[in-house]
Amino acid sequence: MELFNVYPLYDVTPVSANGSTIIDENGKKYLDLYGGHAVISIGHGHPHYVHRLKSQVDKIGFYSNAVKNPLQNELAQKLGKLSGCENYKLFLCNSGAEANENALKLASFHTGKSKVVAFKNGFHGRTSAAVASTDNEKINAPLNKQQKVTILPLNDLAAFKAAIIKEDVCAVIIEAIQGVGGLDEPTSAFFQQIAALCKLYNVVLIADEVQCGFGRSGKFFGFQHHDVIPDIISIAKGMGNGFPVGGILIHDKIKASFGLLGTTFGGNHLACAASLAVLEVLERENLIENAIETGVYFQQRASEIPQIKSTKGKGLMLGLVFDFDVAPLRKRLIYNQNIFTGSAKDKNVLRILPALSITKTAIDNFFNALKTELL
Ligand SMILES: Cc1ncc(COP(=O)(O)O)c(C=O)c1O
Numbered sequence: 001m002e003l004f005n006v007y008p009l010y011d012v013t014p015v016s017a018n019g020s021t022i023i024d025e026n027g028k029k030y031l032d033l034y035g036g037h038a039v040i041s042i043g044h045g046h047p048h049y050v051h052r053l054k055s056q057v058d059k060i061g062f063y064s065n066a067v068k069n070p071l072q073n074e075l076a077q078k079l080g081k082l083s084g085c086e087n088y089k090l091f092l093c094n095s096g097a098e099a100n101e102n103a104l105k106l107a108s109f110h111t112g113k114s115k116v117v118a119f120k121n122g123f124h125g126r127t128s129a130a131v132a133s134t135d136n137e138k139i140n141a142p143l144n145k146q147q148k149v150t151i152l153p154l155n156d157l158a159a160f161k162a163a164i165i166k167e168d169v170c171a172v173i174i175e176a177i178q179g180v181g182g183l184d185e186p187t188s189a190f191f192q193q194i195a196a197l198c199k200l201y202n203v204v205l206i207a208d209e210v211q212c213g214f215g216r217s218g219k220f221f222g223f224q225h226h227d228v229i230p231d232i233i234s235i236a237k238g239m240g241n242g243f244p245v246g247g248i249l250i251h252d253k254i255k256a257s258f259g260l261l262g263t264t265f266g267g268n269h270l271a272c273a274a275s276l277a278v279l280e281v282l283e284r285e286n287l288i289e290n291a292i293e294t295g296v297y298f299q300q301r302a303s304e305i306p307q308i309k310s311t312k313g314k315g316l317m318l319g320l321v322f323d324f325d326v327a328p329l330r331k332r333l334i335y336n337q338n339i340f341t342g343s344a345k346d347k348n349v350l351r352i353l354p355a356l357s358i359t360k361t362a363i364d365n366f367f368n369a370l371k372t373e374l375l
Pocket of ligand 1: 095097100175208236237
């Protein structure tokens, strides 16, 4: 059998990795400034992470959600404490799309309504309501297009008000920093005003923190830059440092009942161990502080390069804006300089999403390589 051919592949075969270094089958080393779509948060192969996963699988790797799993409670406690979101409850699942799917479904259950408001260039996953809320016609099948979703320009309060006063909206879903879309952000005023309107019209505000959460923006959650309180927060990517795990944090005002949500694999022992290891390393090694410091350093270095027209984003969720399509540059960075970077919907944006443990030396190496490729 062959693979269903949906991914255009770079000709690189990683076989091992540590920290921000990936090693291919020929022993060639690459600098990873992309973390496999913003997933690697504490660095590849972190010893504490490896130890926690290995020792967990030696004991028990999985059992269903029909029995007690104290690791889930431990994860909820630790996540609440580190994120400052202690008045939320945690529901665990397996991916970002699944997190948003559960968030949207819960919003619909909670309000009894069915329309979703999402934003231009937003990305929320590839399943059912999550993909319908994603601003990309090409990945929405006729089945998905049956969902009732209005996609509005970001930061357009008048358009938002006009959509929400119809009183048929169950949820608004928003990224504090857009990932796939190209690093645009809501203003604090816009975020705060939509939060207030959501309250007024009984609409659930969903912060999609799948990419910008878990410290990447320099705060635990991206929305925390804006002084707002979402009703549901969706998480995945950096949460497991490569182990597939996702979840939603649900504000105390939304009540649980048996059977409301459910999953076979979500919150299994290995997933909890992976996510606990991530939180422990984030805390012990002050990685959020490192994300702030190295993020500022990155932006400073970027400002020295005349071909970079501007930088977007916060912490270590950054976009370098050029005035040309960066696809050939990305290719040269991989094949000539052995550096992984990312693309965005905006073709002129080079996305930078390193592990939160990245060093200034690695950043210097990147800029030396970039200068060579821009000559
Ligand atoms: C903001 C955001 N939400 C949701 C998703 C979907 O996550 P997953 O690919 O784990 O389903 C992504 C993936 O890129 C994302 O960036």
